[in-house]
Amino acid sequence: KHQLPRPTRRRIMTVANQKGGVGKTTSAVNLAAGLALSGLKTLVIDLDPQGNASTALNVDHRSGTPSVYETLLGEVSVAEAAAMSEQSPNLLCVPATIDLAGAEIELVSMGSREARLKEALSEEALAELDVDYVFIDCPPSLGLLTVNAMVAAHEVLIPIQCEYYALEGLGQLLSNIDLVQQHLNRALTVSTILLTMYDGRTKLADQVTQEVRNHFGDVVLKTIIPRSVKVSEAPGYGQTVLAYDPGSRGAMCYLDAARELAERGARKDDQ
Numbered sequence: 372k373h374q375l376p377r378p379t380r381r382r383i384m385t386v387a388n389q390k391g392g393v394g395k396t397t398s399a400v401n402l403a404a405g406l407a408l409s410g411l412k413t414l415v416i417d418l419d420p421q422g423n424a425s426t427a428l429n430v431d432h433r434s435g436t437p438s439v440y441e442t443l444l445g446e447v448s449v450a451e452a453a454a455m456s457e458q459s460p461n462l463l464c465v466p467a468t469i470d471l472a473g474a475e476i477e478l479v480s481m482g483s484r485e486a487r488l489k490e491a492l493s494e495e496a497l498a499e500l501d502v503d504y505v506f507i508d509c510p511p512s513l514g515l516l517t518v519n520a521m522v523a524a525h526e527v528l529i530p531i532q533c534e535y536y537a538l539e540g541l542g543q544l545l546s547n548i549d550l551v552q553q554h555l556n557r558a559l560t561v562s563t564i565l566l567t568m569y570d571g572r573t574k575l576a577d578q579v580t581q582e583v584r585n586h587f588g589d590v591v592l593k594t595i596i597p598r599s600v601k602v603s604e605a606p607g608y609g610q611t612v613l614a615y616d617p618g619s620r621g622a623m624c625y626l627d628a629a630r631e632l633a634e635r636g637a638r639k640d641d642q
């Protein structure tokens with residue numbers, strides 16, 4: 372079992388990309404599982420009304436369950452809403468219920484509408500849970516929920532699919548991050564890009580990989596997540612791929628990516 376360095380400061384990472392199906396949820400839950408396996412306490416915040424991260428971690432998310440929705444309203448603390456995954460006592464999840472679907476609209480008329488999640492993820496609240504890492508799994512849009520995630524986080528992790536049109540829309544995402552940096556969260560950085568669903572049989576995958584590396588340099592993790600049937604099957608069993616098939620290439624790659632993330636962070640903190 373690999374033990375990874377604890378970050379000197381808790382890391383809150385928003386997993387964002389307004390495109391659907393690029394691997395946001397898959398990356399959030401599997402990176403979290405990788406860190407948890409390595410002994411780091413990790414919390415996944417499911418901020419997508421679809422509740423895919425909750426499903427993947429097999430955490431109850433029927434309507435009425437204390438969820439991220441109630442934490443945004445300030446009715447419930449994250450510690451109260453956080454459920455332990457079956458996989459590991461180190462892996463927690465604040466689920467999303469269908470109630471979250473209305474939040475995008477309801478938030479508009481609320482006070483400090485962009486900072487509701489930041490308030491919920493206060494230092495005290497997270498200290499109570501004693502988590503080292505928080506991953507916020509965003510919905511596929513740049514609306515108020517994603518803005519809340521960007522305001523609450525220190526870092527943005529962008530998953531990019533190694534496919535045609537992968538870079539389309541990225542400019543819009545980056546300019547939104549820029550706006551958040553200017554007006555709402557100066558400390559936010561795009562710290563990590565993760566290439567996902569790489570298919571080595573296609574030339575295109577290599578072209579996209581090269582293009583992303585040329586453009587973003589070492590923000591891009593060395594580890595690339597391959598397209599793998601095991602990765603896509605795991606959520607159907609309420610498991611991350613690390614639990615579903617720990618020996619599979621998908622599981623190994625997510626574990627490697629988690630290690631890289633943790634070791635890079637530790638290095639940065641040391642400077």
Ligand code: ADP
Binds near residue numbers: 393568598
């Ligand atoms: P997003 O959260 O960005 O919408 P998901 O993580 O839900 O994207 O992934 C979209 C679909 O692709 C899901 O069905 C998921 O199981 C599948 N998928 C994600 N990563 C991989 C992978 N590396 N190999 C195969 N299928 C994947």
Ligand code: MG
Binds near residue numbers: 395396419423
């Ligand atoms: Mg998703």
